[in-house]
Amino acid sequence: MDFDLAQTDSLLSTTRAVRKRLDLDREVPDDVLLECLQLAVQAPTGSNQQGWRWLVVRDAEKKAGLAEIYRKAGGDYLAAAAADSDGAGQMGRVLDSANYLAQNLEKVPAMVIPMIIGRLDAVDAGSATGTNATNAAAGLMGSIIPAMWSFQLALRSRGLGSCYTTLHLGLEQEAAELLEIPAHMTQAGLLPVAYTKGTDFKVAKRPPVEEITYLDTYKNPIR
Ligand SMILES: Cc1cc2nc3c(=O)[nH]c(=O)nc-3n(C[C@H](O)[C@H](O)[C@H](O)COP(=O)(O)O)c2cc1C
Helix, strand or coil, rough: CCCCCCHHHHHHHHCCCCCCCCCCCCCCCCHHHHHHHHHHHHCCCCCCCCCCEEEECCCCHHHHHHHHHHHHHHHHHHHHHHHHHCCCCCHEEEEEEEEHHHHHHHHHHHEEEEECCCCCHCCCCCCCCCHHHHEEEEHHHHCCHHHHHHHHHHHHHHEEEECCCCCHHHHHHHHHHHHHHCCCCCECCCEEEECCCEEECCCCCCCCHHHHCCCCCCCCCCC
């Protein structure tokens, strides 16, 4: 199959963290979410375990509760940092935008909580490859993060947007209680989902990969 590279490259290079341009007034149908999630679960998982689970939150009280947890876990810090910053430069803009999301989180039409079965503190020590903190984290979180990103790409290709967030995980347990998530599950983040105001997102400024890519040894830049 020949891919349309212009389209796929554009999707991959313009799927941004959307906060201020989330359309808080437009409903997001379940069918669209489910279609995007169906694509997301094509993502790889360690040992093909497919332990992803997804929680869609639409209930106003639950969304308000999650927004409160989000702000308690870090949003208040964000507000202070944003107030201190002049909003200029890449960091200033991110802070300003992140603070906007924190202050308006409950207004998004839907939140999606991606989860993975298992806990980092209960990883099987008898695994064939041996277990240390690095491979435990890579195996568990690496089995949900690719699906989260695929979900965000699928949203973008349909005129919706999201922002990968992890701030509320500092109070993961409070969110688990609010949403009745069992203790053997790990939440991987909170994805606010909405249609976007416009669909013209830009390619972000990133370093030339030649500067961060090595050949054969870490001492040897590829070019
Ligand atoms: C692991 C991870 C955690 C993040 N957590 C948050 C968060 O809690 N709140 C937030 O507003 N953005 C969060 N972001 C979004 C980043 O701030 C954003 O991706 C970054 O500024 C680059 O912007 P871009 O994705 O548009 O290129 C997170 C992103 C990643 C990958």
